Amino acid sequence: KEKTLAMIKPDGLNYTDDFKRIVNDFGFSILRELTMQLDEDDVKLFYAEHSKRSFFPNLVKYMTSGPVFVMVLEKVNAVADWRALIGPTDARKAKITDPHSIRAMCGLDSQRNCVHGSDSLQSATREISFFFREIVST
Numbered sequence: 001k002e003k004t005l006a007m008i009k010p011d012g013l014n015y016t017d018d019f020k021r022i023v024n025d026f027g028f029s030i031l032r033e034l035t036m037q038l039d040e041d042d043v044k045l046f047y048a049e050h051s052k053r054s055f056f057p058n059l060v061k062y063m064t065s066g067p068v069f070v071m072v073l074e075k076v077n078a079v080a081d082w083r084a085l086i087g088p089t090d091a092r093k094a095k096i097t098d099p100h101s102i103r104a105m106c107g108l109d110s111q112r113n114c115v116h117g118s119d120s121l122q123s124a125t126r127e128i129s130f131f132f133r134e135i136v137s138t
């Protein structure tokens, strides 16, 4: 089995019950969960790969605009399956190409896309240890 990190971003918090239903319906186990308010330094670390992008200051504002809800999910093929469920980065595109995806349900555009999922096993390991020190491997 694999583990992945799923995050509900500040604009998605009202959808927490829908998320949990989807997580259950698709056979993921929730190993850990927490709600926290990220600060600027947290976002800079979490999204370090994007720190030079023009949208980065807006990304920091968005991600610190309210609490996030984080889950460690486990199942066979968890990383790819969760990415497939959330849909493409741009929620406007998701509404057209993946109308049943999570981002189509609660996202607005390429920034406010309401949810995150690790994009590889390596990212999953890094991101899980970012929030949950005690889990060291996927």
Ligand code: ATP
Pocket (backbone or CB within 6 Å): 050, 055, 058, 059, 088, 089, 110, 111, 112, 113, 115, 116, 117, 118, 119
């Ligand atoms: P995430 O890493 O949050 O799961 P992703 O892997 O689909 O999303 P990335 O390219 O890693 O997309 O971008 C990280 C986040 O930065 C996006 O989810 C979005 O909130 C924001 N972002 C990405 N591209 C843009 C953009 N062009 N304009 C504004 N914000 C953006």
